[in-house]
Amino acid sequence: MRLSAVGQHRRRSAWFRPHRHLRREPHRAAHLLTRGLAGLIVLGILVMVGVLAVAEDRRTPARLASAEVDARIASRAVDPAPLSEAEVFPAGSAAFGVTQSSLTADCALAASGALRTTLLRYGCSQAVRAVLTVPYADYRITAGVLNLPDAAGATAVGDEIRVLVETDDGGFADITGAATGPGTPVLWRTRGHYVLYCVITGPDGGLVPADAPQVARVTRELLDAHLYDNVLVRRAG
Template identity: 70%
Template sequence: MRYATPSRSAHRAAPAGGLNLPIRFPARGQHRRRSRRHLRREPLTTHLFTRGLAGLIVLGIVVMLGVLFVADDRRPPAQLASAEVDARIATREVDPAPLSEAEVFPGDITAFGVTRTDLTADCSLAAGGALRTTLQRYGCSQAVRAALTVPYADYRITAGMLNLPDTTSAMAVGDQIRYLVETGDGGFTEMSGATTGLGAPVAWRTRGHYVMYCVITGPSGELVAPDAPQVTQLTRDVLDTHLHDSILIRRAS
């Protein structure tokens, strides 16, 4: 017995179950036009969004780097151990860079005013009496001095830093300063060259191969009592805060 095989068109027309369901096909080119139009719109939107997001990322990176650079610029020098500071400024051999007026007394100091500075290789010009020969004998190579004013007292202030060969020399000079100031046989001079009288407040510190000092007189050069108001604060601001902490520690760092 021979069976007939339905044609391909008959298969399409009669789905399973024998129901003839109408099938609508889109007109030629209609689906393709919609798909192309959709594809053209979607990449443009995605491209703009991607570019905007990339721009925000780049801007964020630039801002972050700027903040890091500013923070690093404002960061104080790394704190060193006391022994390491002493080792780095123990002698001229390990600390050979000479002092300068701009380093020791820069123009942007806020704690006090700098009215005049002086740098000399003849340390005897900064001293009077027997202290002149003491500085020569121990090999002082530089004296950086400045005339200062402070906002809280009407004093005439001369401060300075002396460059000695090594720590031993600086400490020996410090001991001689104590003896000479107490006996009146020597001391430091003002910027004008005048020697301060016996009993004027004189303060000094030694660290490494440096000697820091400060001399205080009245506005006309008259003597100031060592226990006068603001003398302690003044010497602390000039010697400890500025010359030691801001200059020597920074140099060692």
């Protein structure tokens, strides 16, 4: 009987020991899960801080690069290479189609009215022009780049363009040299020693509303994204 009792006691101990172990398992799993979640949170914070730091690093050089671009195209003295048609209006662009292009040393051909004498007075040496189409509007766009001696001259020309266009005393001509009618959207930018511009009409030369949303898109994609970012920034680099 003692042996039997001892044997039963041993079996009873062996029976209860796993139950005590099983009661501990959920607590250990919850503890491990909590530690894992805490680790993920810390890792997420570190990743976020790293992304913000990289973004800030990228923004700062971008501002410095823009200033350097302006310095490298500030005048013909530091940017002496003449423009070419292929550089300014390359074939095969996804943003626009080129139906005709022209390069001339007579900048007056690109202008009408009093702007002709203004360009001669400030020493414009090149006018690179093209007739363009865009896939999102039925427009006929005459765009161009004028090569002035320096940034001061380009800025002065830009100021006179504003006055002449507002008073209808001058502006930019289409590729044939014909003056465009009053109210035609005329858009321009001065960048370094260059004046970038475009004139927008309907396919038959008709008037396009200046507040049409496609006009703003032309300005953004043609003058800013292409002529400045793709042409002048590349030239400065």
